[in-house]
Amino acid sequence: MEINLLWGVFGIFVLLPLAGSILSYLGKKFAIYIGIIFALIPTIMLYPFYAQNISELINIGVNINLVFDTTTWFFMLMIDTVAFASFLFAISCVKKKPEGFASLMLLSLAGANGVLMSRDFLSLYIFWEMMSWSAYLLILRSSGEYARRYLLFGILSAYFIIMGIGIFYYYTGSFLFSDSAGIPLMGWFWILFFLVVGFAVKMAVVPLHVWAPYAYSSEPSFVSFFSGGLSKLGTFGILMGMYGIAGLSILQGFGTFRDVSLFGYPFALLGAFTAFIGTILAIFQDDLRKLLAYSSIGQLGYVMVGLGLGTPLAVSGALFHAFNHAFFKSLLFLGAGAVIYRTGKYKISEMGGLGYRMPFTFLFVLFAIFALAGIPITSGFISKWMLYEAAIEKKFVIIAPLMLIASVGAFLYSFRILYGVFLGQLDKPYENIKEAPLPMLVAMGILMLPLLIFSIFPGWILEWIDDIMKSTGVGTIDYNTYSYYSSIGGANMLVLWIAFMLVFIVAMLIFLMKKARKVDQYDNYLAGESPPYVQLHAAHNFYKPLRDTWAPLLKYSIDRAYEKLSRFFVEGFEEIKKIYTENPQDYAAYLGIAFLLFLFIGWWLL
Amino acid sequence: MIAVHPVLLIAIPLFFAFLLPLIGLFSKKVLKYVVTGTIALNTIIALLVFREALNSPIFDILGGFKPPLGIVLMVGPLGGFIALIINMAGLIISIYGMEMKKEPLVKYYMLSLLLLMGANGMVLTGDLFNLFVFLEVTSIASYGLAAYNKDLKGFEGALKYVILGSIGSTFVLIGIALIYSQLRTLNMLDIATRLNEMDPYVKIVAFTSLFLGFGVEAEMFPLNTWVPETYDGAPHSVSAMFASMSAKAGIFALARVIFTIFAFTNYLWFVVIMGVLTVFFGEIIAYAQRDIKRMLAYSSIGQMGMILMGLGIGTTMAVEGAFFQMFSHAMAKALLFIAAGYMIYATQTEKMSEMKGIGRNPLIGIPLLIGILSILGMPPFIGFYGKFYILMGGFSEGYYAIIALFLAASLVEVAYYARFIKIAFEGGGKRYPSPKATVYIPLLLFAVIIVIFGVYPKPIFEILSHVTTFLTGGV
Amino acid sequence: MDLFTLVSLILIIAMLIAAVVAAEIKDLLSAAIAMGIVSLIVSILFYILQAPDVAITEASIGAGLSLAIMIFAIKHTERWEK
Amino acid sequence: MKRILGGVIAVLIFIVLALAFVHIPFGNIDLAEYHYYNPVDNEHTQDSVPQHYLDEGKKETGSTNIVTAVVVDYRGFDTLGEVTVLFLASTGVGSIMYIFEKEKRRKVRRANAVVETASKLLFGFIILFGAYIFVHGHLTPGGGFPGGAVIASSFLLLYLAYPRFHAEHKNLNIAESLAGLTFVGVGILGLFLAGYFLYNFLPFGLPTYLFSAGVIPVIYVAVGVKVGSELTGIVDAMMGVRE
Incomplete structure (x- = not known):
């Protein structure tokens, strides 16, 4: 009976999308609709399967272990919902070969769900790679060069993972996570190092992030799934690697620094730098998609901090933030996608005032930005607050300030989006622009709901996280429906929410009592004069003073370093190519030398 | 008593190869159907032989003289498996070969049948001198086919192959002569049981000679210099045959020499090093190529190096991986060479940079993608299991540094295939003629095999569980 | 040293010289003839070693036909190695 | 530099192999x-x-000549392989030389009368001798390979004496095909009759008689015809090349 249940779960979450992938490829014109159905079923089916704990060993030559527990459930909730919303969004924007889009999306969804269900390295690797190459093909639809960058880093990450798996296999002779007994500390170090670095590539941790800005510039409906959904697999992998397989006691065995494992600390530091660098770079982007991409890098840096620190508060915060990030970043990418779909432009400096024509899109993006910047009426606040507290609690004087600076930076680029895209003067070409089509709005609405709900009731999500924390043995935090508590405070969202609303209402009342008069923007700038049409929207060289301040540092680019490295290698390859001289006499000499060499080695060995 | 004689796998192609000129006198049009039919018949027999060999090894005694007096064909599960792969690949490639236009067609078909027959013989035989004879058959058929285009490139490639191939087979002959002079027998198992009677020095020289000689055919590192030019100059179907048939036969013969005959276990790490060097140089030089067929040829070297590495690691898992890799490489590389043939035909150039958008036709694009992903070792295609098992086998033996080098080379492989995919799927190319049935049917067949056994590899692994007996000197 | 060994030795040395000449000489026609001489001596040696079957084959194919084919080939290309 | 290196490699390989060859027992063992x-x-x-x-x-x-017994019967399969190798060589040469075939033959000087007459005279005898060698393969030294080579050399003589002589390719092909089919056919027949490929299923007869040793003479005749026609084919292809 048990095994039937497992196969049922496996069928719904992995095989069904796989089948859907084939079906939608055959569906041609209706591909997207088929895709929606096959993405919706797993999303809905998550509800009956809540709090299940199914685990089965299956022998396919080697033992593999498929599991469906709260960890799986929690991550699936993000990924499947985001996938569904992305599909909805895609109805109106994917016109070019929709069957390819739908089938590849479902394939990567199946891969992602498979990764989440596997508790052994073989199936994990298989599904991971499936997800990787289908994402690669999806990016390929937009740009071959971007796809190539992504693929190289994707494979690099896979090879790191495979090194970790291999060392694990060397010590245990098994792929099961549960067979980890008897690995020496040195072995653990290399296993975890390779695994964490490998998964960190997917999370775009600096300096392995250079693929992300490009990959996130492809088709918006896919990117929202990619950045919101698939990058969470990196989080899942690191969580599994550090806490699921190894566990706290082994991590602490490497030595501790203020109760934080010396293994995790460098990664936390790296995460903080990622948050910082991602944010700084996001501020200076003019391409809307690139801005969001760097912002995504920065936000996932926070998650990395939490996972690296490894205190209960930090890990809970990381998971919570990952959850939030899945929704608000998908929402932002979708919003950006809607704007790009309507205007056909990518550059922020070429937009402006669109909020008057696309009010719903504006509203959704506004909420997403609240969540991203951590403003209390969205759930983005609480997760960030948990992470700050986790860093402050242990008095980390580098990590905490970096995170705070990054948070301020997040305001800067959020403002950039709000002002540059939605506020300000409506440019002439956009006079007659329409609101985004209905499916897009519905998709964005679906993604916004959880952000609002969980801002008042963080306890619901903390309950799931608590389950995960228990199963990984990190320890738990105190929480109730509205709040959580930590050694240096905590937060009560209900109080905050009420306070915020009070302030909001007061402000509203003041605003209304003052009998505000609507002033045309033109009048506002030009004091009532009416010259011929001028463009007043100041969007070029935004934050120029800031950029000037940072100029000396901005000239170092990790991108360029990689380019230099690759050029060095390619030149080297051309040199090595000369071994094949195309002269048969040389070749015959190689043969002779090889014979003598083989003979010598043989004589020596035998 | 044996139900199906493995010798038929050799006799039937031979019979029809001799018959072809006579058929050619009456009608040249039926030739291609005769050839495809012959190989289809052969494939069916290979399947039957393989099924029987799974139960117990088949010893097909030739001429009625018991070994080692006479020659015996010995077909274990693995030999049967490789023979099946070779015949299957040959069948599918022969569909593509129907398109061949260049005269003299009779000779082309005869040579390709004999190449198949030679490869079959190399895999099936249980006699060392017989192995040499079939090595000669295979390589001389290859020389003829390599120059079949009759242009300068073809001649140059074939000439280099002739030079290196004949040096290689001379070494094989020397090795066999040394063994015979010491043991007075040519049967492989007889040699294996009585190996310790040999003088140690002679033993090593004999081993080295055989290793080197078959290494030339198996594309081992310093001996594979002929590969790129020969593959490049040969007709496309012939390149596919080389990659999927003669190279596989060569490496299986090498495996026989290493495991069945000599079983030098402390020599194996050297094989691993040669394997990883083969991978390393193959992949790196492939990156520096601009012509598609040369790139595929060097990539083929890389894949063969991977197989060699798996054999050298020598654990059950790694050798299973190596055999799986033989299967996957035979399928995927044949697919890619056929696709390359179409692309060169459609674009009239070998330069990859001028093949913009060639993969946009799904009949080409999807098999092409599947083939490349399989070569790169992506699940759920068959290329994954071979690579993964070889790696895991290597890890369990503790070859960390070698595997790191190997993975670095693999990353280079990913880079150049991604470069090619980028060009092939880029928009803005011109319109290309759509592929004929003789092109897309083999492509689709290969792609289907790659996907089916990638999704459900269990049957293959069941076959490969016989690796344990192979490693302990069994058939 | 008996006659058998002496004759064998002389033949072997002659064969070696012919082989080196075949490899080194620039005149391809002479090289081909030197190859023929090698084959001829080999066939004599086979005969001395009581292998008449092989001796006949070697003499007719090695010293006869393949030499003729090589000369034809040289005739169609150039006589002097560059 | 390269030359010296090559020489050194060659000498080293020679030494290494010579050291191994001294272990081969020689003489009465x-x-x-x-x-x-x-x-x-x-x-x-x-x-x-x-x-x-x-x-x-x-x-x-049943073969008086033990060498033939080994070559055709004990290791008949190898011989089949070797015949195939020769067949391949001729096919390969034919396929490569194909492009030149249709071009016109160059005018060449005729050979002198002595050569012409002598070759006319000798031609039949040489063929006869070749046929003798392979027909008596199981009785006397020799066999299919040398016999075929002798036959081919008779044709070579014709080619030398008459520059315009041209063996019909079609006939050569038919001859070699039929001979090859005979060989394989005998093998398959053995498989059907006795369960062994290339089984010697004919009665052995009395030793030292011409009709003895079962299928050996049949195979040797086939090999002789095959080798003869193949080598002639190669010679013809080489002669056919004209610039």
């Missing part, structure tokens, strides 16, 4: 001290393979 292992029945026998050939060869194959 006691074959009885070897024994072999039969992997099919898994039994060790106090007998060596060459000794077995010498002792039992005549009885087991």
